[in-house]
Amino acid sequence: MSVNPSTRSSLRKSWLDITAVTAWGILLLKYAIDGTLYILIHPSYYLLVTVTGGCLLFIGILQSWRLIRGKIVSPQELHSSLLPQGVTTMLLLGTAIAGLIVTPKLFTSQAAIQRGVSSEVTVTRSKAQAFSTNVNPESRTLVDWVRTINNYPEPDAYLGQKANINGFVFYPKELPANYLMLSRFVITCCAADAYPVAIPIKFSGTRQNYPQDSWFQVKGKAIVETFNGSRQLVIDASEIQPISTPKNPYQE
Structure with a gap:
């Protein structure tokens, strides 16, 4: 069954949004597991950041499952933003990827x-x-x-x-x-x-x-x-x- 161009574009945007959310969840959990949080934030916020990472990862997995099952038909169902959706998503995804690639350094x-x-x-x-x-x-x-x-x-x-x-x-x-x-x-x-x-x-x-x-x-x-x-x-x-x-x- 062929997919019309509008639906295909909507699916791409939805997958991009889900990838950005999932990447942030992975990034926060990685920082919590490898100890990077210790050089980034006060200990009072460790639990909050760790839980947030887990929630983002869960949301990413859940929305992926919904999209595969055809439960999501447009990116608008994922979020609303003050910026254009493509710009917001690319900023979030780019920042998460940079965080996964670049290791934060301790002050010297x-x-x-x-x-x-x-x-x-x-x-x-x-x-x-x-x-x-x-x-x-x-x-x-x-x-x-x-x-x-x-x-x-x-x-x-x-x-x-x-x-x-x-x-x-x-x-x-x-x-x-x-x-x-x-x-x-x-x-x-x-x-x-x-x-x-x-x-x-x-x-x-x-x-x-x-x-x-x-x-x-x-x-x-x-x-x-x-x-x-x-x-x-x-x-x-x-x-x-x-x-x-x-x-x-x-x-x-």
């Missing part, structure tokens, strides 16, 4: 520098939390240290306190040769709003031992140093051990 030292980290970043944009001297200093993460210093920025208050923190290394130009910046990115919603926080680390040896963008666990104690006329808290490292990049680089 270059991103930290571009987003404003320097040797004076101990005062940051982190949300303030109540200052307390009762917290065991060694239990603080790097982000906790920065937030605590934000709340009470007198570096002498922390002299001698022990630290046990981890992050990735980078070297701002203004930092002396025996210092490095240990940094982590803080995420509020997604990678687009991530911003870096960092603490200066004083070490012995050479920078070749601590390559930029590598991750390290640093143990030491708090001291006070002066950079460009500004007194800052610095961690005087007693031990620096390489570690693997965390599965979730934004949370500790």
Whole structure:
């Protein structure tokens, strides 16, 4: 039985729409399974994105079955859009394919520098939390240290306190040769709003031992140093051990 050109065109558009929906479902589920979501969004949204991916995949399979059974006769039954249907579908499908081909990358030292980290970043944009001297200093993460210093920025208050923190290394130009910046990115919603926080680390040896963008666990104690006329808290490292990049680089 021959199919008239109008029906054939309608079927092609319907299959294109279904393919776009299915591709997005596969993309979101792939990111959830291989851990890519950890570098893209806040953990609070993992379940929502995973469920959304499953729903899109289910819809794609269901609509494919309906189309094969002749239950769908036009693309209008699949969706409505502010843009022309062909443009909307191609944008969705193209973005999904790009997401499946291109692997998202973790933020590096270059991103930290571009987003404003320097040797004076101990005062940051982190949300303030109540200052307390009762917290065991060694239990603080790097982000906790920065937030605590934000709340009470007198570096002498922390002299001698022990630290046990981890992050990735980078070297701002203004930092002396025996210092490095240990940094982590803080995420509020997604990678687009991530911003870096960092603490200066004083070490012995050479920078070749601590390559930029590598991750390290640093143990030491708090001291006070002066950079460009500004007194800052610095961690005087007693031990620096390489570690693997965390599965979730934004949370500790």
